[in-house]
Amino acid sequence: MIRGAPVHSLARREFLKLALAATGAAALKSVDAAPISKRKTELIDVNVNLSRWPLRRIRGDDTPTLVKMLRNQDVTQAWAGSFDGLLHKDISEVNTRLAEECRNHGRGLLLPFGSINPKLPDWEDELRRCVEQHSMPGIRLHPNYHGYKLNDPDFARLLRRATDRGLIVQLALVMEDERMMHPLMRVEPVDTAPLADLIKATPGLRLVLLNALGKLRGKPLSNFIAAGEVYVEFSMLEGVGAISSLLAQVQVERVLFGSHAPLFYFESSLLKLKESPLTEDQLQAIRYRNAKRLLAKSL
Amino acid sequence: MEIWDLHCHLSGVPGNTPEARLGKLLEYADRMGIARLCVFMGLEWSYDPSPEKMRQENDEVLRALKHFPARAFGLVYLNPKHTQASRDELNRCVRDGPMVGVKLWVAQHCNAQELDPIIQRATELKAVIFQHTWVKITGNLPGESTPMELAELAARHPETKFICGHSGGDWELGLRAIRPHKNVFTDLGGGDPTAGFTKMAVRELGAERVLYGSDAGGRSFASQLAKVFGADIPEPAKRLILGENLKRLLRPILQDKGIKI
Ligand SMILES: [Zn+2]
Numbered sequence: 001m002i003r004g005a006p007v008h009s010l011a012r013r014e015f016l017k018l019a020l021a022a023t024g025a026a027a028l029k030s031v032d033a034a035p036i037s038k039r040k041t042e043l044i045d046v047n048v049n050l051s052r053w054p055l056r057r058i059r060g061d062d063t064p065t066l067v068k069m070l071r072n073q074d075v076t077q078a079w080a081g082s083f084d085g086l087l088h089k090d091i092s093e094v095n096t097r098l099a100e101e102c103r104n105h106g107r108g109l110l111l112p113f114g115s116i117n118p119k120l121p122d123w124e125d126e127l128r129r130c131v132e133q134h135s136m137p138g139i140r141l142h143p144n145y146h147g148y149k150l151n152d153p154d155f156a157r158l159l160r161r162a163t164d165r166g167l168i169v170q171l172a173l174v175m176e177d178e179r180m181m182h183p184l185m186r187v188e189p190v191d192t193a194p195l196a197d198l199i200k201a202t203p204g205l206r207l208v209l210l211n212a213l214g215k216l217r218g219k220p221l222s223n224f225i226a227a228g229e230v231y232v233e234f235s236m237l238e239g240v241g242a243i244s245s246l247l248a249q250v251q252v253e254r255v256l257f258g259s260h261a262p263l264f265y266f267e268s269s270l271l272k273l274k275e276s277p278l279t280e281d282q283l284q285a286i287r288y289r290n291a292k293r294l295l296a297k298s299l
Numbered sequence: 300m301e302i303w304d305l306h307c308h309l310s311g312v313p314g315n316t317p318e319a320r321l322g323k324l325l326e327y328a329d330r331m332g333i334a335r336l337c338v339f340m341g342l343e344w345s346y347d348p349s350p351e352k353m354r355q356e357n358d359e360v361l362r363a364l365k366h367f368p369a370r371a372f373g374l375v376y377l378n379p380k381h382t383q384a385s386r387d388e389l390n391r392c393v394r395d396g397p398m399v400g401v402k403l404w405v406a407q408h409c410n411a412q413e414l415d416p417i418i419q420r421a422t423e424l425k426a427v428i429f430q431h432t433w434v435k436i437t438g439n440l441p442g443e444s445t446p447m448e449l450a451e452l453a454a455r456h457p458e459t460k461f462i463c464g465h466s467g468g469d470w471e472l473g474l475r476a477i478r479p480h481k482n483v484f485t486d487l488g489g490g491d492p493t494a495g496f497t498k499m500a501v502r503e504l505g506a507e508r509v510l511y512g513s514d515a516g517g518r519s520f521a522s523q524l525a526k527v528f529g530a531d532i533p534e535p536a537k538r539l540i541l542g543e544n545l546k547r548l549l550r551p552i553l554q555d556k557g558i559k560i
Contacts, residue, residue, distance in 0.1 A: 176491065237519075264493060265529030265530070268529070271521030271528070272522070275519055
C-alpha cells in the first residue's frame with residue numbers, strides 16, 4: 001500500500017454511496033408525508049453505541065430498541081460503535097457483530113465504526129477487515145480503556161494507517177464521569193496533550209473527538225481545531241446556552257450532532273439545539289450537513 | 300404544565316451584575332419553557348465562607364431576586380461552622396426577606412451536631428433544606444457531605460423537608476441511602492444525563508419525592524430536562540417531577556409570605 005493514496009474496496013464505496021443516499025431519501029419521505037410546519041430535516045448522530053454498557057442495563061442496549069428510539073427522534077443516520085469494544089479482547093468478533101447488527105437491524109440507519117486497539121497483536125489486519133470485510137466508513141478508539149497514551153508510537157501509526165485507508169477516526173476521550181466510575185473499572189480521561197502535533201503530522205487525517213467537551217474548552221480546543229480536519233460533537237458539553245458558547249470558539253463547520261445514546265438520554269443533545277438561539281443555516285450544518293460532507297470524503 | 304427549576308446559580312452565566320446574570324438565565328429558561336427558577340449562592344463561590352462572605356453572596360441573590368420577583372425564588376447560603384451567623388442570616392433572608400429555603404454546600408459534613416440549631420430554625424420558618432451531596436470515587440472535598448450523612452441528619456429531624464443535592468452524584472448509591480427517609484426529596488440536577496437515573500429514582504422513592512433541578516449555569520437546562528423528558532416513566536410522574544412536587548414543598552412558606560402561585 002502506498003502512503004497517502006487511499007485504498008477503497010469497490011464494495012465499500014458502493015456501501016457508503018448507499019449510506020449517503022439513504023439519509024437523503026429518508027428525509028425526503030418524511031417531508032412529503034408531513035405538513036409544512038412539521039417538516040423534519042435530516043439528523044445524523046455521530047455518537048451512539050450498540051450492545052451493553054458493562055455496568056448497567058439501559059433502554060436501547062439491544063439494537064432493535066435503539067433503532068426504534070432513534071427513528072422516533074427523526075434520526076436519519078447514526079454512527080455506531082460497540083460498548084463491547086471497551087473490554088473485549090476478541091475485537092474481531094466485536095466488529096463482525098457490530099457490522100451484522102447494523103446490517104440486520106439498522107435498515108440503512110446505522111453505520112458501523114469498528115473498534116481498533118493498537119496494543120493488540122496484528123491490529124493492522126483488524127483495520128483491513130474493517131475496510132474490506134465490513135465496508136466501515138471509520139473506526140472508534142478508546143485509548144484509556146485499551147491502556148495506551150496518545151504519545152505511544154503505535155497510536156501515531158494507527159492514525160496514519162487509518163488515514164491511508166480513508167477511514168474517519170473517532171477518538172473517545174471518556175465514556176462516563178470519572179467521579180462515579182465502578183471501583184474496579186476506573187480509567188483516567190485521555191490526556192490530549194500530544195494530540196495537536198500528531199494531527200499536524202498526519203496529513204489527510206479526519207478526526208472526530210467524542211465525549212470531549214466536558215473538560216476540553218478554550219485554547220486547547222481551538223488548537224486542535226486549527227491543527228487539521230478535526231470535528232467535535234457535544235454530548236458532554238455543559239453550561240447554559242452551551243452551543244452558542246461553543247460556536248464562539250469553534251467554527252460551525254466542525255461541530256457535529258452526537259448524543260452518546262443509549263448511555264445518555266438522547267434528548268439531552270437534541271434539547272441543546274433548542275436552548276441556544278441558532279440560525280437555520282447553523283442548525284442544518286450541525287444536524288446533518290457537516291457529517292454528510294465528512295462522510296462523502298470517504299468515497 | 301409549569302416547569303420549576305429547583306437548582307440554579309448566578310455563577311457560570313454571562314453578566315456583570317446579579318440581575319444581569321439572572322436575566323440571562325431567564326432568557327434561556329424561556330427558550331426551554333421553564334417558568335420559575337430557584338437561585339442560590341453569589342457571583343463568586345466560596346467553599347467555606349466567612350459570615351461576611353455569606354452575607355455578601357446572599358445580598359447578591361437578594362439583589363437579583365428584586366428584579367424578577369415573579370420568576371425566581373432564593374435559598375439562603377449558610378455555613379454551619381458559623382452557627383449563630385447562619386441563624387442570623389436565616390432570619391434576615393427568610394423571616395424578614397423573600398427567601399424560601401436553605402442551601403448548604405461543602406463547608407461542613409452535614410451529620411455534624413452544629414447543623415441542628417440551623418435546621419431547627421429553618422424548620423420553624425418552614426424553609427426547605429437543600430444539602431449538596433456527592434459520593435466521589437475520586438475522593439470528596441474535606442467538608443463535602445455524602446447522601447449517607449444526609450440520611451443521618453434527616454433521621455434526627457423527621458419534621459424537616461430535606462433535598463438531597465445531585466441525588467448523591469453516584470445516584471445508584473445516593474438514592475438507596477436516602478430511600479428510608481420519607482422527609483428527604485431528591486434533586487436530579489448537576490450530573491451527566493445518564494439514562495436510567497430518573498427511572499431508578501421514581502422506582503425507589505416514588506415520583507412524589509423526585510425533583511427536577513438543573514444546576515445551571517454550570518450545566519445546561521437541556522441536559523437536565525432530558526433526564527425527565529427522556530425518562531421511561533409515566534406522564535403524570537413527569538409532571539410531578541418537573542414542577543408539582545416543588546410547588547407542594549414550597550406552598551407552606553409561600554403561603555406564609557402571601558405569595559400566590
Ligand atoms: Zn449547584
